[in-house]
Amino acid sequence: MGFKKNLLLFAVVIFVFCLPxxxxxxxxxxxxxxxxxxxIVAQGLGLLMGWAGQVSFxxxxxxxxxAYTAAILATRCQWPPLLCVFVAPLLPSVxxxxxxxxxxxxxxxxxxxxxxxxxxxxxxxxxxxxxxxxGPSGLTGIPYLNIGSIIFMTDHQYFYLVWCALGLxxxxxxxxxxxxxxxxxxxxxxxxxxAEAVGIDTAxxxxxxxxxxxxxxxxxxxxxxxxxxxxxxxxxxxxTSVEFALMVVVGGLxxxxxxxLGAAIIVGLTEFLRWAVxxxxxxxxxxxxxxxxxxxxxxxxxxxxxxxxxxxxxxxAVNNPATLRSTDA
Amino acid sequence: MLEIKELTKSFGGLIAVNRVSLKAREGGILALIGPNxxxxxxxxxxxxxxxxxxxxxxxxxxxxxxxxxxxxxxxLGISRTFQNLELFTNLTVVENVMVGxxxxxxxxxxxxxxxxxxxxxxxxLLYQEALGLLxxxxxxxxxxxxxGNLPFxxxxxxxxxxxxxxxxxxxxxxxxxxxxxxxxSRELAVFLRGLVNQGYSLILVEHDMETVMSLADEVVVxxxxxxxxxxxxxxxxxxxxxxxxxxxxxxEEAC
Numbered sequence: 001m002g003f004k005k006n007l008l009l010f011a012v013v014i015f016v017f018c019l020p021x022x023x024x025x026x027x028x029x030x031x032x033x034x035x036x037x038x039x040i041v042a043q044g045l046g047l048l049m050g051w052a053g054q055v056s057f058x059x060x061x062x063x064x065x066x067a068y069t070a071a072i073l074a075t076r077c078q079w080p081p082l083l084c085v086f087v088a089p090l091l092p093s094v095x096x097x098x099x100x101x102x103x104x105x106x107x108x109x110x111x112x113x114x115x116x117x118x119x120x121x122x123x124x125x126x127x128x129x130x131x132x133x134x135g136p137s138g139l140t141g142i143p144y145l146n147i148g149s150i151i152f153m154t155d156h157q158y159f160y161l162v163w164c165a166l167g168l169x170x171x172x173x174x175x176x177x178x179x180x181x182x183x184x185x186x187x188x189x190x191x192x193x194x195a196e197a198v199g200i201d202t203a204x205x206x207x208x209x210x211x212x213x214x215x216x217x218x219x220x221x222x223x224x225x226x227x228x229x230x231x232x233x234x235x236x237x238x239x240t241s242v243e244f245a246l247m248v249v250v251g252g253l254x255x256x257x258x259x260x261l262g263a264a265i266i267v268g269l270t271e272f273l274r275w276a277v278x279x280x281x282x283x284x285x286x287x288x289x290x291x292x293x294x295x296x297x298x299x300x301x302x303x304x305x306x307x308x309x310x311x312x313x314x315x316x317a318v319n320n321p322a323t324l325r326s327t328d329a
Numbered sequence: 330m331l332e333i334k335e336l337t338k339s340f341g342g343l344i345a346v347n348r349v350s351l352k353a354r355e356g357g358i359l360a361l362i363g364p365n366x367x368x369x370x371x372x373x374x375x376x377x378x379x380x381x382x383x384x385x386x387x388x389x390x391x392x393x394x395x396x397x398x399x400x401x402x403x404x405l406g407i408s409r410t411f412q413n414l415e416l417f418t419n420l421t422v423v424e425n426v427m428v429g430x431x432x433x434x435x436x437x438x439x440x441x442x443x444x445x446x447x448x449x450x451x452x453x454l455l456y457q458e459a460l461g462l463l464x465x466x467x468x469x470x471x472x473x474x475x476x477g478n479l480p481f482x483x484x485x486x487x488x489x490x491x492x493x494x495x496x497x498x499x500x501x502x503x504x505x506x507x508x509x510x511x512x513x514s515r516e517l518a519v520f521l522r523g524l525v526n527q528g529y530s531l532i533l534v535e536h537d538m539e540t541v542m543s544l545a546d547e548v549v550v551x552x553x554x555x556x557x558x559x560x561x562x563x564x565x566x567x568x569x570x571x572x573x574x575x576x577x578x579x580x581e582e583a584c
Contacts, residue, residue, distance in 0.1 A: 172442045179441035180427070180434060180452060187417040187428040194415035197377060198495040199403035199432035208438040 042259030044213030050253035058119035064236025066221025089218030096214030138232030252307025336385035360545035408497035418477035426459035429494030
């Protein structure tokens with residue numbers, strides 16, 4: 001079982017490593033970069049939704065805050081890009097920490113509305129704080145990212161950077177969700193009252209998950225800024241937040257690879273429909289893409305309501321302590 | 330050890346608990362009995378911070394606790410079980426107990442992000458301790474079963490195991506013997522007496538008179554939110570008001 005899993009993981013790593021060698025088109029490479037970036041955001045949101053049981057429709061705001069912080073530090077303060085990538089996610093993290101306490105007290109649709117409001121607030125700020133953010137026309141002249149003498153200019157190079165970051169994110173997420181903390185999150189999911197009754201500070205754990213999700217969104221945002229080298233507010237709006245949530249749900253709540261699969265499906269499907277719909281229906285407008293998009297998601301939710309990667313038993317097997325027995329001695 | 334003074338709590342127009350005072354002694358078993366709706370579970374909810382009293386105060390080891398949050402109260406050493414079972418049904422039996430012991434562990438959120446999981450010494454120790462507790466309650470056989478698959482009575486025992494894993498000083502048990510057969514009830518009584526010998530203090534809400542009378546050092550009888558009698562089991566049993574309250578209940582049930 002463990003061997004099979006390792007083999008599969010190894011195959012995935014080899015596949016990802018070979019992808020830029022086999023794929024020549026810069027267009028396809030850019031799609032894989034977007035998938036990688038979105039998967040990082042979705043990992044954080046997956047922790048929040050699938051493990052901490054909280055919903056956020058403001059994740060694009062953290063993504064945007066990371067991108068803008070990185071861009072401003074690199075252009076106006078002339079900080080080295082690599083440093084910006086590490087520092088920029090701290091701003092969304094701190095903001096998440098500050099707004100998290102009051103916001104996470106809300107439940108269900110109230111929480112949805114609060115995070116949604118936060119997302120819209122940030123979006124408006126990005127557009128209206130022209131002196132700092134460049135307003136609706138955005139910020140230009142963001143330098144390329146470099147590590148030492150290696151400059152990440154082409155999409156093929158950048159692909160490796162983004163997917164390494166995603167790999168690291170997956171590693172951390174696997175650690176966390178399979179640790180005793182992962183078990184505690186599942187317990188909170190099942191009965192918050194009982195978790196509190198054995199002395200678990202559930203509010204603090206949820207807050208920490210929220211902060212980590214904001215950090216990861218910020219990291220992806222910073223990487224995005226140095227990739228496109230030009231940013232404007234439009235990719236950080238409400239629709240992007242909805243897409244992030246969709247990725248997590250479609251991939252499967254509480255699974256490690258679900259958010260990655262979800263990101264691949266959403267990004268891949270968007271691009272596919274953009275190509276396929278005009279071919280099939282030459283006179284159809286852009287709105288037809290959205291209709292097909294909608295139909296496909298309704299179908300997924302009908303037949304796999306818990307997401308594509310959900311297996312009924314999997315949640316039990318993840319950190320079953322029976323595996324500890326062999327090492328008891 | 331635990332003292333309640335003049336506690337009042339009403340829900341809307343209904344006074345669930347009306348100026349109730351009681352005292353649980355260290356190393357003793359206090360039983361809280363009374364007909365359904367007498368306010369026993371409400372008292373538990375007030376002690377554990379699930380709901381806030383309108384008036385009155387609760388002291389634990391001399392410290393006022395009725396402004397603290399539920400997890401803070403639990404961290405002081407007050408554990409409870411729930412009348413309407415609140416097990417972590419998505420976890421296995423042994424995992425339920427391990428989560429119960431979590432607050433004593435040093436696994437922090439950010440540390441866990443960077444550390445390989447599984448084979449840490451602490452987790453293994455936690456697991457061994459959990460198995461030990463399951464053994465004491467006769468649940469070893471079910472250790473790796475999903476908690477929701479247990480028979481009703483065993484789920485109650487698992488609630489006790491989980492509460493004990495948090496290493497409380499005082500344990501509040503809400504109808505622990507419900508769903509157990511007479512044999513199992515007697516075994517439970519022996520186990521609870523053993524806990525007291527180990528230094529735990531217990532408060533228990535119970536309907537099963539045999540368990541209460543054989544186990545409790547002190548009995549408090551409630552009806553309609555007020556204390557109508559208290560004292561040693563033998564004394565209380567002969568109290569006319571208590572007998573009336575219980576007969577009254579039976580009449581209602583007959584209708």
